[in-house]
Amino acid sequence: MNQQELIVKANQEVARNKEKVENDPYRLRFHIMPPVGLLNDPNGFIQYKGIYHLFYQWNPFETAHGSKFWGHYMSKDLVNWEHQPIALAPSEWFEKNGCYSGSAIEHDGKMILFYTGNVKGEKGERETYQCMAVSNDGLTFEKKGPVIHLPDGYTAHFRDPKVWEKDDTWFMVLGAQDLHEQGKVVLYSSQNITDWEFHGAITGSEMNGLGPFGYMWECPDLFELDGKEVLLVSPQGLEPEGDLYHNLFQAGYFVGEFDYETQTYSHGDFTELDRGFDFYAPQTTIDEKGRRLLFAWMGITDDNEQYQPTIDNGWIHAMTLPRVLSLKGGKVVQQPVEELKKLRKNEISYENVQVNTEILNLDNIQGTSMEILMDGISYQTDSFEITFRGAASFFYSAKENKMSLHRKNFKDGLIESRHCQMHGIKKLHVFLDTSSIEIFVNDGEEVFTARFFPSSNNESVSFISEGNLQFNMKKWNLG
Missing domain, CATH: 2.115.10.20 (Glycosyl hydrolase domain; family 43)
Structure with a gap:
């Protein structure tokens, strides 16, 4: 042909x-x-x-x-x-x-x-x-x-x-x-x-x-x-x-x-x-x-x-x-x-967010396609976790100086993980699309990239910490 x-x-x-x-x-x-x-x-x-x-x-x-x-x-x-x-x-x-x-x-x-x-x-x-x-x-x-x-x-x-x-x-x-x-x-x-x-x-x-x-x-x-x-x-x-x-x-x-x-x-x-x-x-x-x-x-x-x-x-x-x-x-x-800033719509900002042992869901921090910028991060805790649409999560162990990205395996739905050493987190910049996530840590010193496939009715982002976690946040809808 x-x-x-x-x-x-x-x-x-x-x-x-x-x-x-x-x-x-x-x-x-x-x-x-x-x-x-x-x-x-x-x-x-x-x-x-x-x-x-x-x-x-x-x-x-x-x-x-x-x-x-x-x-x-x-x-x-x-x-x-x-x-x-x-x-x-x-x-x-x-x-x-x-x-x-x-x-x-x-x-x-x-x-x-x-x-x-x-x-x-x-x-x-x-x-x-x-x-x-x-x-x-x-x-x-x-x-x-x-x-x-x-x-x-x-x-x-x-x-x-x-x-x-x-x-x-x-x-x-x-x-x-x-x-x-x-x-x-x-x-x-x-x-x-x-x-x-x-x-x-x-x-x-x-x-x-x-x-x-x-x-x-x-x-x-x-x-x-x-x-x-x-x-x-x-x-x-x-x-x-x-x-x-x-x-x-x-x-x-x-x-x-x-x-x-x-x-x-x-x-x-x-x-x-x-x-x-x-x-x-x-x-x-x-x-x-x-x-x-x-x-x-x-x-x-x-x-x-x-x-x-x-x-x-x-x-x-x-x-x-x-x-x-x-x-x-x-x-x-x-x-x-x-140039990706051109995609931003409907900015929502929070100052001095406090997270501890209770799961925190912030009003308006939800959606299928969004950008999240967390800076001024400080913590007195052994670990904290951010869960994205119930299907992926970012976990940081301050005790072990280790970051992890978890998601559901495509074949069997079991949780699988990737890990990386990181001595202290000051900033997280997350791009969440309908079936992908890209997390830039500390202005891109490390990056986690993954496809994941959440259920369509789960648009939540939640936070939990063993001790006190504090940060400022901005969120935009994208697309």
Whole structure:
């Protein structure tokens, strides 16, 4: 099937399911979602000619991981997003089983996409190609085919090109697996974006002081942030370790120094970027304001994915809110972009709220889509808890200096938890959507992101503390 035939077929699927999808009570109010089917990794995030573009991995035909298209959203303000025509469909020999993840650059006034062409043979054997597509308008793309073939020493798990320019040279990092099934990040460079020189692995499992650290590293993104080079990456195959690495796959970062002359990267320890249940494959861009912005997939591929209730209505997964990154004390900090304030309606504020051993429900602090800002937090207590719509809760143990996010498991309804150390909480900034929660702690020092599915008749937010808890609060309806 050629590209246009695939696009027509996908559009028919959108139209056929439109009413069912849009009437789903768990449809989000202010997050990016697929119009039908499955969404996963953010791709090609760029501000081009003043407009933000976000592409995404998309299977329009089912709520499972099949042959991926590149869906496309555009926005002038990071808040109001409009769905655009499909950018890439898996129609050519070099991508026939999926246009996999990649990135976008601007070059000579054109938008250039780099992506992985996925090919599977009749016996399941895999081929991989790094491909290029070119657009004069950011809407229609001409495929140029493969620009990089698989180098020696690596399996066909070799994907997710992220491209940037430095001193008139183009660089590309890719996620890879070597022949010993160790995850790596490899580097290429180019003077003309079509001819690429291979420089080998710059970091990975069994490199740079790391021991065994996963069998595949996906979605690398290397960029300068406040004088350091930060590498975002999503390693697969990490075993749980204390409170760490409890999702099936992880997403996190290294902070270090990249030497452009020797093409070497030295770095510190790996840190998870988000402490919740649903955060993977983050990708960044730098905008005209000089901000380093991030989107991530608010989902994960695991055994419970198939039990999400939105599947009954023909769709699954969403993106996180857009976040701006900074580096503080060697730690990557994430904060919601300022533009999200445009969503605010009907401000309610409370001063000097007191909570103790009785459950507290505040008048007007309820709803399905809202922003809550708690600051001036002080406490003389061993612990306190905030429950959201009876289906998720944030718990802090001052005794153990530990935060936890609890929710009901999609499959069996039992409570599951994610944890993180935190010495003192001064501020909580919560974005609650119909079926998602994002909690920014202490101005984004830590973040918890999760999907959850409360009953439609529960819109409450409640507070309880073992001892005295005190805070100021503002709340807005959003959407």
